[in-house]
Amino acid sequence: MSEQHLHAFDDAQALATALSASIAGKLREAIDARGEAVIAVSGGSTPKRLFEALSNEVLDWSRVTVTLVDERWVPDTDERSNARLVESLLLQRKAADAEFVPLYVEAATPEAGIGEVRATVAGLKQPFDVIVLGMGPDGHTASFFPGGDRLSEALDPSNTALVLPMRAPGAGEPRITFTLPVLLKARTLYLHIQGSDKREVLAEAEKPGSKLPIASVLGAKRPLEIYWCP
Numbered sequence: 154m155s156e157q158h159l160h161a162f163d164d165a166q167a168l169a170t171a172l173s174a175s176i177a178g179k180l181r182e183a184i185d186a187r188g189e190a191v192i193a194v195s196g197g198s199t200p201k202r203l204f205e206a207l208s209n210e211v212l213d214w215s216r217v218t219v220t221l222v223d224e225r226w227v228p229d230t231d232e233r234s235n236a237r238l239v240e241s242l243l244l245q246r247k248a249a250d251a252e253f254v255p256l257y258v259e260a261a262t263p264e265a266g267i268g269e270v271r272a273t274v275a276g277l278k279q280p281f282d283v284i285v286l287g288m289g290p291d292g293h294t295a296s297f298f299p300g301g302d303r304l305s306e307a308l309d310p311s312n313t314a315l316v317l318p319m320r321a322p323g324a325g326e327p328r329i330t331f332t333l334p335v336l337l338k339a340r341t342l343y344l345h346i347q348g349s350d351k352r353e354v355l356a357e358a359e360k361p362g363s364k365l366p367i368a369s370v371l372g373a374k375r376p377l378e379i380y381w382c383p
């Protein structure tokens with residue numbers, strides 16, 4: 154079981170303000186210690202307020218590299234692109250100087266583009282300083298979807314691949330995702346979730362023997378900062 158710290162808030166705005174301040178503190182620490190910081194964020198609907206709050210944090214964003222935990226295989230002109238979300242909400246205002254490393258390249262499928270993405274992400278300094286995970290109602294995190302075609306590889310603790318393509322019935326389009334070993338190495342790992350339904354999914358995933366993908370994160374021997382609001 155990970156060493157979990159639950160941070161509960163009354164509403165999404167209070168959560169976003171607190172999580173943003175905590176992340177900004179970690180990025181400043183990284184810049185002070187190593188001269189640069191790397192953060193990987195999730196897409197979906199939950200992080201919108203967080204991205205806006207983070208984009209207003211005062212820190213040396215020119216030393217920050219932002220990437221994604223996972224991406225839907227669509228160009229950033231598509232409404233479902235996580236890159237588009239990050240570009241329009243996070244890489245703005247004070248954070249406009251941050252460097253962004255996308256996980257999508259122009260190729261027909263993630264399988265065809267994976268080599269190029271691997272080469273790009275290999276240039277990112279590991280461990281990442283900050284990773285912000287989300288979770289779907291089906292217990293997926295990153296693109297670790299139940300029934301995913303590469304799920305066992307993505308969750309394999311001994312897998313040295315940084316990224317993998319992923320296809321799953323519940324995923325919509327094909328995806329690309331960082332693997333579990335990369336996520337678990339992060340200096341600070343956050344799980345950002347909203348809604349009582351997701352709190353129930355979390356409780357379900359904590360039961361011994363749970364097959365929900367998020368259980369692989371909850372069961373890892375490392376600290377996990379869970380930010381939640383109803």
Ligand code: 6PG
Pocket residue numbers: 195196197198199200222223224225235286287288289290293294295296
């Ligand atoms: C994605 C995400 C994914 C997300 C969850 C939660 O591209 O979909 O990175 O892992 O965190 O699906 O999404 P919601 O915030 O929309 O519920």
